[in-house]
Amino acid sequence: MEIEVEEARGAVFRDIRRYYCEYCGICRSKKSLISSHILTLHQEEMNVNEVNKEKSEGDKLSTCEVCGSSFRKPAHLKQHMQSHSLERPFTCPVDDCHSSYRRKDHLTRHMIQHQGKLFECPVEECKRRFAFQGNMKRHIKELHQESSSTNVEPPKEYVCLELGCGKVFKYLSKLRKHEDSHVKLDTVEAFCSEPGCLKYFTNKQSLKEHLCSCHQYIICDKCGSEQLKKNFKRHLSMHEAAVSIERIKCSFDGCLHTFATESNLNQHMKAVHLGLKPYACSIPDCHMKFAFKHVRDKHEKSGCHVHTPGNFEESDEQFRSRPRGGRKRRCPAIETLLRKRVVPPCESDLSRLLSADSDD
Numbered sequence: 462m463e464i465e466v467e468e469a470r471g472a473v474f475r476d477i478r479r480y481y482c483e484y485c486g487i488c489r490s491k492k493s494l495i496s497s498h499i500l501t502l503h504q505e506e507m508n509v510n511e512v513n514k515e516k517s518e519g520d521k522l523s524t525c526e527v528c529g530s531s532f533r534k535p536a537h538l539k540q541h542m543q544s545h546s547l548e549r550p551f552t553c554p555v556d557d558c559h560s561s562y563r564r565k566d567h568l569t570r571h572m573i574q575h576q577g578k579l580f581e582c583p584v585e586e587c588k589r590r591f592a593f594q595g596n597m598k599r600h601i602k603e604l605h606q607e608s609s610s611t612n613v614e615p616p617k618e619y620v621c622l623e624l625g626c627g628k629v630f631k632y633l634s635k636l637r638k639h640e641d642s643h644v645k646l647d648t649v650e651a652f653c654s655e656p657g658c659l660k661y662f663t664n665k666q667s668l669k670e671h672l673c674s675c676h677q678y679i680i681c682d683k684c685g686s687e688q689l690k691k692n693f694k695r696h697l698s699m700h701e702a703a704v705s706i707e708r709i710k711c712s713f714d715g716c717l718h719t720f721a722t723e724s725n726l727n728q729h730m731k732a733v734h735l736g737l738k739p740y741a742c743s744i745p746d747c748h749m750k751f752a753f754k755h756v757r758d759k760h761e762k763s764g765c766h767v768h769t770p771g772n773f774e775e776s777d778e779q780f781r782s783r784p785r786g787g788r789k790r791r792c793p794a795i796e797t798l799l800r801k802r803v804v805p806p807c808e809s810d811l812s813r814l815l816s817a818d819s820d821d
Contacts, residue, residue: 540564556589557596658762728753 478488480495484503489495499507523538524531527545532538549561551568555575562568580597582589584605591597619636621628623643630636642663653660653668655676662668678687681696688696708719709726713734720726731737732752740757741750744766751757 555592557591557593 478490480489480492482495482498484506523535525541543563549563551565552561553571560571575592580591580594582597619630619633621639653671674691677690679690679693680687683700708721709723711718718729738750738752740754742761
């Protein structure tokens, strides 16, 4: 029994340390304990060994004689030397592609671009391939004449079936995207409610993009003014100009207005001093004209054409003065309403009374 206990104790207290430190020889049971031991106690010795190792590897490096670059393997140096040579022996085999490379791996990477995109000549006994469809068509016209070009299938065309549209597209995906523009609006969500805008859009995304570009204001950091997002770049160009532009004065007597550009001055003179109004309202029965296009557009979008103008007081007087025919009814007196109404008996009632008397 004692021998078995001793053997059991020997199995329990077995030494499992098998990792040694290369600097002091200490032994540990885990590799992580040895690495932490080296970092805390042998940091300087480890740095010295790394420097010596780099020096020994540097002696084995092969350097380029042209630019001085160093490489660990001679194959890398040989591959690098090809970049210094002017020869390009690896050329692309596609007919209308004139690319050439110094290394073969560059050519193989380039050939991936042609996979699945090559256009073969449809004429029999002609196996030429092209990277672009236009080059293939030109090749057919020049070499195979018009007779062989008839064998080429024309590209498919997808026509919009919407009434009054008839647009033609090369790809079906383009047609599907275009068909969404003909969808009728069932909600008011795609309607811009900004004053003076009143624009309709096919979906919410288009409305959001319109609001961000046309109705979103940005505060300028230099002057602190609010500017529309679409006009912010033009506003920044005014601050970036080094020399301030002199404003142009109006040449008419008594007019003190000044303008930044000559076009604005000409527009002011036509509208204010000459009284020109070239923009007329497009709505029928409206003969109003305006000097500026944006004022005309705002007038057309306003509600002045929704209700027809008229003199309502005059029309009310005409309605009241219209002659009315027939005898007017008077309100009955209270006595007539309280009076009891007597109705003469019918023949059926008389027969019923007579039959009742005969029974008695």
